[in-house]
Amino acid sequence: MLITVSILAIAVVFFMSGKIRSDLVAVCALLALLVFGILTPDEGLSGFSNSVVIMMVGLFVVGGAIFQTGLAKMIGSRILKLAGQSELRLFLLVVLTTAGIGAFVSNTGTVALMLPIVVSMAAGAGSNPSRLLMPLAFASSMGGMMTLIGTPPNLIIQDALVQAGFESLSFFSFLPVGLVCVGVGTLVLLPLSKWFLTGKGTGDERSRTGKSLAQLVKEYGLSSNLFRARVVAGSAAVGRTVAGLDVRHRYGLNILEIRRQEMARNRFLHTLKQFSAPDTELAEGDVLYLSGAPEQVERFALECGLDLIDGHVTEETSREPASLDFYDIGIAEVLLMSSSRLANRTVKEVGIRDKYNVNVLGIRRKKEYLLRDLGNVRMHDGDVLLVQGDWKDIARLSGEEENWVVLGQPLAEAAKVTLDYKAPVAALIMILMVTMMVFDFIPVAPVTAVMIAAVLMVVTGCLRSVEAAYQTIRWETIVLFAAMMPMSLALEKTGVSEYISTTLVESIGGFGPLALLAGIYFTTSLMTMFISNTVTALLMAPIALQSALQLGVSPVPYMFAVTVAASMCFASPFSTPPNALVMPAGQYTFMDYVKVGLPLQVIMGVVMILVLPLFFPF
Numbered sequence: 001m002l003i004t005v006s007i008l009a010i011a012v013v014f015f016m017s018g019k020i021r022s023d024l025v026a027v028c029a030l031l032a033l034l035v036f037g038i039l040t041p042d043e044g045l046s047g048f049s050n051s052v053v054i055m056m057v058g059l060f061v062v063g064g065a066i067f068q069t070g071l072a073k074m075i076g077s078r079i080l081k082l083a084g085q086s087e088l089r090l091f092l093l094v095v096l097t098t099a100g101i102g103a104f105v106s107n108t109g110t111v112a113l114m115l116p117i118v119v120s121m122a123a124g125a126g127s128n129p130s131r132l133l134m135p136l137a138f139a140s141s142m143g144g145m146m147t148l149i150g151t152p153p154n155l156i157i158q159d160a161l162v163q164a165g166f167e168s169l170s171f172f173s174f175l176p177v178g179l180v181c182v183g184v185g186t187l188v189l190l191p192l193s194k195w196f197l198t199g200k201g202t203g204d205e206r207s208r209t210g211k212s213l214a215q216l217v218k219e220y221g222l223s224s225n226l227f228r229a230r231v232v233a234g235s236a237a238v239g240r241t242v243a244g245l246d247v248r249h250r251y252g253l254n255i256l257e258i259r260r261q262e263m264a265r266n267r268f269l270h271t272l273k274q275f276s277a278p279d280t281e282l283a284e285g286d287v288l289y290l291s292g293a294p295e296q297v298e299r300f301a302l303e304c305g306l307d308l309i310d311g312h313v314t315e316e317t318s319r320e321p322a323s324l325d326f327y328d329i330g331i332a333e334v335l336l337m338s339s340s341r342l343a344n345r346t347v348k349e350v351g352i353r354d355k356y357n358v359n360v361l362g363i364r365r366k367k368e369y370l371l372r373d374l375g376n377v378r379m380h381d382g383d384v385l386l387v388q389g390d391w392k393d394i395a396r397l398s399g400e401e402e403n404w405v406v407l408g409q410p411l412a413e414a415a416k417v418t419l420d421y422k423a424p425v426a427a428l429i430m431i432l433m434v435t436m437m438v439f440d441f442i443p444v445a446p447v448t449a450v451m452i453a454a455v456l457m458v459v460t461g462c463l464r465s466v467e468a469a470y471q472t473i474r475w476e477t478i479v480l481f482a483a484m485m486p487m488s489l490a491l492e493k494t495g496v497s498e499y500i501s502t503t504l505v506e507s508i509g510g511f512g513p514l515a516l517l518a519g520i521y522f523t524t525s526l527m528t529m530f531i532s533n534t535v536t537a538l539l540m541a542p543i544a545l546q547s548a549l550q551l552g553v554s555p556v557p558y559m560f561a562v563t564v565a566a567s568m569c570f571a572s573p574f575s576t577p578p579n580a581l582v583m584p585a586g587q588y589t590f591m592d593y594v595k596v597g598l599p600l601q602v603i604m605g606v607v608m609i610l611v612l613p614l615f616f617p618f
Helices: 002-017 022-035 051-068 071-083 087-102 107-125 130-146 152-163 175-196 213-219 247-251 294-304 352-356 391-399 410-416 420-438 446-459 466-471 475-493 496-511 513-528 533-551 556-567 577-586 590-615
Strands: 226-231 254-262 271-275 287-291 306-308 329-336 359-365 368-370 384-390 404-406
Touching: 002 022, 002 475, 002 496, 022 475, 051 152, 051 420, 051 446, 051 466, 051 475, 071 420, 087 107, 087 130, 087 175, 107 130, 107 577, 130 175, 130 556, 130 577, 130 590, 152 533, 152 556, 175 556, 175 590, 213 329, 226 294, 247 254, 247 294, 254 359, 294 306, 329 391, 352 359, 352 384, 352 391, 384 391, 391 404, 420 446, 446 466, 475 496, 475 533, 496 513, 496 533, 513 533, 513 556, 513 590, 533 556, 556 590, 577 590
Parallel strands: none
Antiparallel strands: 226 287, 226 306, 254 271, 254 287, 329 384, 329 404, 359 368, 359 384
16 A cells, blocks of 8 residues: 555656656556556556547547538637627637537647637737636636536546446536536636736737748739639640640749549548649649639630639639638748859749749749749849648758758648538538437447547548548547556555545545535545646546445545546646646736636535535435
């Protein structure tokens, strides 16, 4: 028993210090339990095969696909537009929207998604973002209490109850508790955020280097003369390459991109492809995005037998024009160095298209923008070239440092591009997953439903590749979770859990089950201020279970006390990832969390102790 407690105490100290990664601390603690023979190898590695861990992996993939398709951003943006210029309405919509998304997506991912939206919406409403960002983080945690998959502690108590032979909790067993959390949190945060957060800084986070894709499109006027032409049956362009058409020389036009719908047998799997390479052969149904003089576009379409989809469209046009998207191809700026061997040579002489597989769309020379007849323009050192091509080809340009420097971070910009046309597919898969988890008559286990959804997200193209799916998984969280799960087994095996639960029952249990509930709740709440909520829930769940059984009452309200207390920790910026995420953006100090979070945490605890027995009787 002493060795187990010592290992746990040392692990807690390292968790609190934050000097060593939490997943490494968890693995070292697990190894110590194995070395001292407290756990067998099978027991020690059981966490990595636990269904809850597998479910968390699948949820990361599903959440990543929801972000990658722009579905979550689309929903959030549309709802937030309802706020108009009202600061109160904006506050309520931020809290309620975030809580709603947080019920189905991890709270960390929810905050990462909503943070830039909230900052921009606050600026539009003339409100201070700092008043909204801390409530945003808290709302994501409160929303996670509404469903089984909303937050890891919910999955932990579900697993602990099932392992102990009790009835499994349903997907929406948490909903009443979650609604109370959101309601109490909103009412308390309204005055607290106004009193303590309104005077903070602007939270303007615009320090990133480089320009966004939208800024580049606007700066170089790529959409000021943008046209679409479709390749139809019988067109002279069918079977010819982009280079073979030579539209830049013959018509003074740029083919910015070619879009092609690739339909599978099932329309559910259809994919949109983009091409810009000069050796791309045109096929019937391809849509060419052209930039240039309107009369030349019309002449090109007439001579090649193309169907001109839209007439002259400018940025000032009120109707929605054709827009450039960057799913497969992108744009970036390249600065020519003084030592570049390309200086004083024309674009055509250098053969940039053939050598580097990218097109030059424009040249910025000091304050002048060169956009016509670029093949014959002599490049000077200090010129900035706007290049276009596949993202991987643009990334390869960084290897030519003796000639140029790629400005900004093209790969980071590429990662931000959402596959908007896949948003309906992602929505359908998410609804399917939730349906399988909600209705008991569907004979599919929750972990199976999540894994099916994760695989479908990859197969249907909601994620760019399998590699992209792996990148959505927060492996630090997975390893931390899996490595700490056996700790609760060690605490039970060595009698530590029974000792703590017996002490709680003997010291507090005499005052009744409600007093014991309060003891477990505030013990969990206190621990979460120093170590992660996931680890706290793993350690406290078996203790709460045994305490209830010793007192002879239902363990369900005590297990809910553990998950609520672990999730509703607001008094520290380091207790949950969402709290830490908004700290720099809102320019908060540690004391800001104490001023706003501590009262909320205490009030939430008092309310939960009174409410939980009503929902789940002793």
